Amino acid sequence: MAVEELPESKCDVLVIGAGPAGLMLAAWMARCGINARVVDKRGTKIFSGQADGLQIRSLEIFDSFGFCDRAWKEANHMIEMCMWNPGEDGVIRRSDRVPDVPVGLSRFQQIVLHQGRIERFFLDHIKKHSKDTLHVERGVLPETLEIDDRSVDDHAPDSYPITVKLRHLADEEATPAQSNGSTVQDGLFRSNLAEDDTDDLIRKSRGKEGTAEIVRAKYMVGCDGAHSWTRRQLGFQLEGEPTDFIWGVLDIIPITDFPDIRMRCAVHSASSGSLMVIPRENKLVRLYIQLTEIKPDASGRADRSQITPEIIIKAAQKIIAPYKLTYEYCDWWTAYQIGQRVGTNFDHKSRVFLCGDAVHTHSPKAGQGMNVSMQDAYNLGWKLGLVVKGIAQPRILRTYQSERRRIAKDLIEFDHKFSRLFSGKPAKDVLDAEGVSMAEFKDAFLKGNMFASGLSVDYGASMLIAKEGDPTEQGDGTDVSSKIQIVGKQQLASNIKIGMRFPSVKVLNQSDARPWEFQEKLRSDGRFRLIVFAGNILSGSQKMRLDSFCDKLSSSAFLKSHLYKDIDILTCHSAKRTEVELLRDFPDILHPFNDRTGWDYDSVYVDDESYHEGYGDAYGNYGVDRKGGCVVITRPDQYVGFVGRLEGDGFADVEAYFKGVFV
Secondary structure: OOOOOOOEEEEEEEEEOOOHHHHHHHHHHHHHOOOEEEEEOOOOOOOOOOOOEEOHHHHHHHHHHOOHHHHHHHOEEOOEEEEEEEOOOOOEEEEEEEEOOOOOOOOOOOEEOOHHHHHHHHHHHHHHHHOOOOOEEEOEEEEEEEEOOOOOOOOOOOOOOEEEEEEEOOOOOOOOOOHHHOOOOEOHHHOOOOOOOHHHHHHHHOOOOOOEEEEEEEEEEEOOOOOOHHHHHHOOOEEEEEEEEEEEEEEEEEEEOOOOOOOEEEEEOOOOOEEEEEEOOOOOEEEEEEOOOOOOOOOOOOOHHHOOHHHHHHHHHHHHOOOOEEEEEEEEEEEEEEEEEEEOOOEEOOOEEEOHHHOEEOOOOOOOHHHHHHHHHHHHHHHHHHHHOOOEOHHHHHHHHHHHHHHHHHHHHHHHHHHHHHHOOEOOOOOOOOOEOHHHHHHHHHHHHHHHOOOOOOOOOOOOOOOOOOHHHHOOOOOOOOOOOOOOOHHHEOOOOOOOEOOOOEEEEOOOOOEEEHHHHOOOOOOEEEEEEEEOOOOHHHHHHHHHHHHHHHHOHHHHOOEOOOEEEEEEEOOOHHHOOHHHHOOHHHOOEEOOOEEOOOOEEEOOEEOOOEEOOHHHHHOEOOOOOEEEEEOOOOEEEEEEOOOOOHHHHHHHHHHOOEO
């Protein structure tokens, strides 16, 4: 019997899995113009259920891509968190109200919208920026993976060290079976209570002619979930432990007399377990319900056939009593077992990477799963894009594991504490050592809010983060030290923290007086930003400092080929707007001239009061001296890489930073 000759093709980046992490990665590929392929074993995108919480940092990222407004308009906004606990008589009553997120963190707050809509926003964005050349190939899954370890370090343009056999499934094979013949969509097939079906799908599809192909790739990213096929091929493990806590999830339109059903609520009953209320869009409410009567079997996993919507709502009714709770319409349901695990490795030789649930799993009640998964891919995507295009040095890819594995460990530690406090039985009194103190639960919620928002991420020293200290100690142990060691001067911008995301404050456009959130100008287009806080340029000595810095910038042979293409320049000064003229007072390099489009009027801003939106006090809020200013470098993902002086060794440090990044 003749051996079937399989068709072969090449791509720069192969992405396995088209959930939120895979689509975030694909968005970067589209924005950077990379020849990529995205495959997913499921036949369709998600239309209901799955993840729904969008934290502040994710919304800032969506805004940087230009589609946050779509999510913001459709979603339900989370404003207040209510805590319900049993009184001395055992009856639940509202014990506290707190803001859902601390006031003043960002221009956004937490919102909820089902994962299918979020995937749609990504798909539309990818189509727009790839001119419809990049799309998700559904019903396709990887069968074999070979890595030529002899050529992984060869970053020549024609080096393709990864070989993957892809298998194309029939429509019926790519459609997951629903449980118990129910007509309501369920997510159990994606739950950690379900066995992985990848090997079974491959086995069924084998032997069918014309269903396989060979792809050779430069890089590969596994965004293929907790059962990750990619992780298994690499021999990597998830370290951690499951718990005995089993939770059900219902997306319903509730019929109830519970007064806070349109608020986010944490409800602890005296003896029937706990539930969380998440008010959703279109009158839906998501209920996370502890199933105290369902226990794991000898294998450590609960029997999912025991779990139905009827079982879940009965558990909810016991917890929320004496209030009534029923429903006529259920949109989606699932169940899961809480477990906290983190991957031993996030990449293989900077060629094959893992994102999202493939390298960290945890409970969904803190709203972290989709958010942290997308932020993994947001961290990796631009790095891959710049390396593939030959702009950045391949060694920057090592920072992915260093930065994101440490964040994953922090996430697991946070979730471990939060989920146990949520699932534990309330303490009857101060002498009840076995029970959970409700004061402790509230404290953990408030302290965890900064982490949960995504705004506490603080990356350690590396070739991308000019911070003091040992890079291996500040990351996960990966060597990400820079050949060119520079350290930023944090004191020059005390609130623009090196290693953290660039915060947003209102500034005015110098040319038309329109107010902007300054962070909005840090678009996710693959470029670094050199932000010049020019200070009071009406001062003669300060104007000389600015002109000198710009002269050096203009004459740098190394930076000349990268300016505007790979490095965008933004300026914010502190003089009175009406006393300054763009063309008279600023060097041309800060607002370059184009023969076709004229002067750039969108790159120079001022810290001044607007007519309609007040005074942002950017210099004060950023902790920058209004007279002397400073310079800041942000990475393409809005994280601060360097803070330095405008004068003296300031320019030399800026040039050294970019020499440590660019080819």
